[in-house]
Amino acid sequence: MEYELFYWPGIQGRGEFIRLALEDAGARYVDVARGPEGVKAIARVLRGEGFEGPAPFAPPVLKHGPLVIAQVANILHYLAPRLGLAPDGEAAQHQALQLQLTVVDLVAEVHDTHHPLSTALYYEDQKPESRRRAASFVSQRLPKFLGYFERALARNGEGEHLLGGTVSYVDLSLFQVVEGLRYAFPRAMALAEPKVPRVVALRDRVAERPRLAAYLSSPRRLAFNESGIFRRYPELDLVPGEE
Amino acid sequence: MEYELFYWPGIQGRGEFIRLALEDAGARYVDVARGPEGVKAIARVLRGEGFEGPAPFAPPVLKHGPLVIAQVANILHYLAPRLGLAPDGEAAQHQALQLQLTVVDLVAEVHDTHHPLSTALYYEDQKPESRRRAASFVSQRLPKFLGYFERALARNGEGEHLLGGTVSYVDLSLFQVVEGLRYAFPRAMALAEPKVPRVVALRDRVAERPRLAAYLSSPRRLAFNESGIFRRYPELDLVPGEE
Numbered sequence: 486m487e488y489e490l491f492y493w494p495g496i497q498g499r500g501e502f503i504r505l506a507l508e509d510a511g512a513r514y515v516d517v518a519r520g521p522e523g524v525k526a527i528a529r530v531l532r533g534e535g536f537e538g539p540a541p542f543a544p545p546v547l548k549h550g551p552l553v554i555a556q557v558a559n560i561l562h563y564l565a566p567r568l569g570l571a572p573d574g575e576a577a578q579h580q581a582l583q584l585q586l587t588v589v590d591l592v593a594e595v596h597d598t599h600h601p602l603s604t605a606l607y608y609e610d611q612k613p614e615s616r617r618r619a620a621s622f623v624s625q626r627l628p629k630f631l632g633y634f635e636r637a638l639a640r641n642g643e644g645e646h647l648l649g650g651t652v653s654y655v656d657l658s659l660f661q662v663v664e665g666l667r668y669a670f671p672r673a674m675a676l677a678e679p680k681v682p683r684v685v686a687l688r689d690r691v692a693e694r695p696r697l698a699a700y701l702s703s704p705r706r707l708a709f710n711e712s713g714i715f716r717r718y719p720e721l722d723l724v725p726g727e728e
Numbered sequence: 729m730e731y732e733l734f735y736w737p738g739i740q741g742r743g744e745f746i747r748l749a750l751e752d753a754g755a756r757y758v759d760v761a762r763g764p765e766g767v768k769a770i771a772r773v774l775r776g777e778g779f780e781g782p783a784p785f786a787p788p789v790l791k792h793g794p795l796v797i798a799q800v801a802n803i804l805h806y807l808a809p810r811l812g813l814a815p816d817g818e819a820a821q822h823q824a825l826q827l828q829l830t831v832v833d834l835v836a837e838v839h840d841t842h843h844p845l846s847t848a849l850y851y852e853d854q855k856p857e858s859r860r861r862a863a864s865f866v867s868q869r870l871p872k873f874l875g876y877f878e879r880a881l882a883r884n885g886e887g888e889h890l891l892g893g894t895v896s897y898v899d900l901s902l903f904q905v906v907e908g909l910r911y912a913f914p915r916a917m918a919l920a921e922p923k924v925p926r927v928v929a930l931r932d933r934v935a936e937r938p939r940l941a942a943y944l945s946s947p948r949r950l951a952f953n954e955s956g957i958f959r960r961y962p963e964l965d966l967v968p969g970e971e
Contacts, residue, residue, distance in 0.1 A: 538823045539880040539890070542830045542873075554822045556829040558801075563822050579797045579806050580781045586799040587785045593836060601844050602857060603864035614845060614857050621846035630785075637782040647782070 488514035488564070489548040491527050496713040497665075497706075499592065500545040502557050503564070505657040508700035510568035516705070518544075558585040565654045572649040581648050584637065584655045588662060591630045595669065596714045598622050598721060612720070619721040620728045623673035627666065628725070631681045634659055638683035645690065652691070659684065660691035665715030672724050731757035731807070734770050734789040739956035740908075740949075742835065743788040745800050746807070748900040751943035753811035759948070761787075801828040808897045815892040824891050827880065827898045831905060834873045838912065839957045841865050841964060855963070862964040863971045866916035870909065871968070874924045877902055881926035888933065895934070902927065903934035908958030915967050 488507060492500025494516075507514045517526050530553065533540030541555030547564070554560055562582050565571035571578055601618040602611045638644045647655045663684065667674050678685050691697060700706055709715050731750060735743030737759075750757045760769050773796065776783030784798030790806070797803055805825050808814035814821055844861040845854040881887045890898045906927060910917050921928050934940060943949055952958050 533879070533883060537883075538819070539827055539883065540876075541826070542833070542876050552819050552822070554826050556826045559822055559825045559829055562825070576781070576795050579795070579802055582802045582805070583784070583797050583799045584782055586802055590785070590836075593833075597840070597844075601840075602860045603868070605864055605868050614860075617845045617857075621848055625846070625848050633783075633785050636776070640776060640780075640782065 486550050488512060489517050490514055491517050491530050491546040491548070492544045493527070494518045494523055495707070495710075497661075497709060497715075498545075498713050499557050501661055502588075502658050503545050503547065503560055504705075505661055505697065505700075506561055506564055506568055506570055506654045508705075509652075509657055509694060509697045510570060511696050512568055558582060558589050561585055561654045561658070568654075570652070570654040570657070572651075572653050577648055581653055581655050584634075584647055585658060587630070587633065588655070588658045591626075591662060592665075592714055594622060594626055594630075595665065598669075599716050599718065608716075608718070615718075615721060616723075617728070619670075620723050623670055623723050623727075624725040627670065627673055628677055628680070631677055631684055635681040635684050638687060644683045645687070647687075652694070656687060656691055657697070660688050663688040665709065668709040669715040669717055670722055671717075672722050676724055729793050731755060732760050732791040733757055734760050734773050734791070735787045736770070737761045737766055738950070738953075740904075740952060740958075741788075741956050742800050744904055745831075745901050746788050746790065746803055747948075748904055748940065748943075749804055749807055749811055749813055749897045751948075752895075752900055752937060752940045753813060754939050755811055801825060801832050804828055804897045804901070811897075813895070813897040813900070815894075815896050820891055824896055824898050827877075827890055828901060830873070830876065831898070831901045834869075834905060835908075835957055837865060837869055837873075838908065841912075842959050842961065851959075851961070858961075858964060859966075860971070862913075863966050866913055866966050866970075867968040870913065870916055871920055871923070874920055874927055878924040878927050881930060887926045888930070890930075895937070899930060899934055900940070903931050906931040908952065911952040912958040912960055913965055914960075915965050919967055 490500060490503055492498060517523050527544060530546050531541055536551060536553045538553060545557060545560060546553060546555045547560045554563060572581055598619040599608045599615050601614045608615060637647055641647060642650065646652055733743060733746055735741060760766050770787060773789050774784055779794060779796045781796060788800060788803060789796060789798045790803045797806060815824055841862040842851045842858050844857045851858060880890055884890060885893065889895055890902065
């Protein structure tokens with residue numbers, strides 16, 4: 486049964502975490518909103534048309550047969566055992582969900598570096614506040630999150646995966662976080678990366694996985710841009726201590 | 729086997745969503761940090777001492793036998809089937825997790841009404857920005873979230889529960905959201921509540937559940953205060969249209 490992903494066309498955004506898992510597994514899926522009438526299809530699913538159960542609050546949304554679910558970590562927790570990207574056992578799957586939710590928290594903080602006051606305002610209407618939030622992010626939060634994942638890798642056997650002995654969806658998501666942070670905060674990342682060698686090595690191993698490498702060099706992988714979550718604004722590309 | 733909850737003493741905070749489930753189920757649990765040396769116990773668990781698997785990024789943390797997990801929605805997703813607070817079946821449990829993660833998002837936005845620029849600064853150091861964020865929150869986000877949960881209730885049978893035919897942990901969390909919003913934004917809630925009668929009725933039914941009512945009137949239920957997530961600052965108690 487084919488998977489249907491509903492996410493805004495034109496950006497990687499939160500949908501990319503789902504795409505990476507589907508692509509790495511070689512799963513059959515339709516990226517609905519990139520087809521004709523795709524944005525209308527998103528509107529229909531957000532209104533709850535054509536299925537039972539709660540409507541999504543926001544994309545990304547996954548449809549699989551009669552089931553429609555939202556929230557990145559929830560979708561990945563559902564997909565991963567089906568795609569061969571979950572660690573074995575209930576305990577490890579809760580540990581994976583814990584790590585993924587920490588990725589989700591990091592992504593929300595990245596989003597708020599360019600929208601600290603309101604999602605209803607443009608970035609241009611909250612630039613001074615964005616700079617203060619970005620300064621705090623690169624000084625405190627970015628090193629804290631990366632250090633956290635570095636220690637999680639160090640605690641897990643050889644440190645090649647976040648959980649267990651094989652790759653899981655959380656490893657793919659950490660790859661995406663590194664890519665996004667490199668795009669949005671290249672100066673801070675240049676300083677941060679030498680302190681998290683396991684994170685960087687994981688990023689490199691994920692990038693070399695054959696199906697993922699094929700995806701990353703395909704037109705399906707959109708470039709980062711300033712409509713997504715990870716945005717490159719030179720005025721926010723700060724290093725710790727800058728304000 | 730007893731549950732151990734690790735969360736900052738002195739506030740309801742994110743830990744309260746876990747407490748409500750444990751209390752409603754009549755589960756045996758220890759609120760570790762309210763005992764002697766409790767904050768040191770939190771520090772040890774955050775350092776990953778004494779267990780395998782990833783350390784938590786932040787409290788709340790649940791320990792159950794050898795398993796240690798963090799993140800509110802993850803902990804509840806683990807506990808709920810054990811406490812009789814999960815809907816039946818895998819599909820419904822993913823729908824529950826979706827709704828709970830939407831509660832988590834709302835709670836994060838409430839937190840950011842008093843910390844829009846940085847968690848490393850005091851509220852007093854970001855007051856003008858807090859006011860702008862709170863204005864946006866009560867105008868746009870609060871009605872959007874409450875309307876979302878109202879529609880989720882309307883879609884589910886008689887509208888008495890968010891999922892299935894009995895109470896789930898998500899219902900308990902929505903109760904807590906209403907309580908917190910009434911505390912933090914009483915003027916906006918007085919305007920919003922008439923538009924979401926199912927949400928208000930759910931809040932009332934949850935408050936009357938015998939074990940929960942006993943908990944709510946016990947000393948274990950701390951009062952809301954200005955160290956928690958839901959804070960009452962008169963200058964942020966705005967209504968839509970105020971700036």
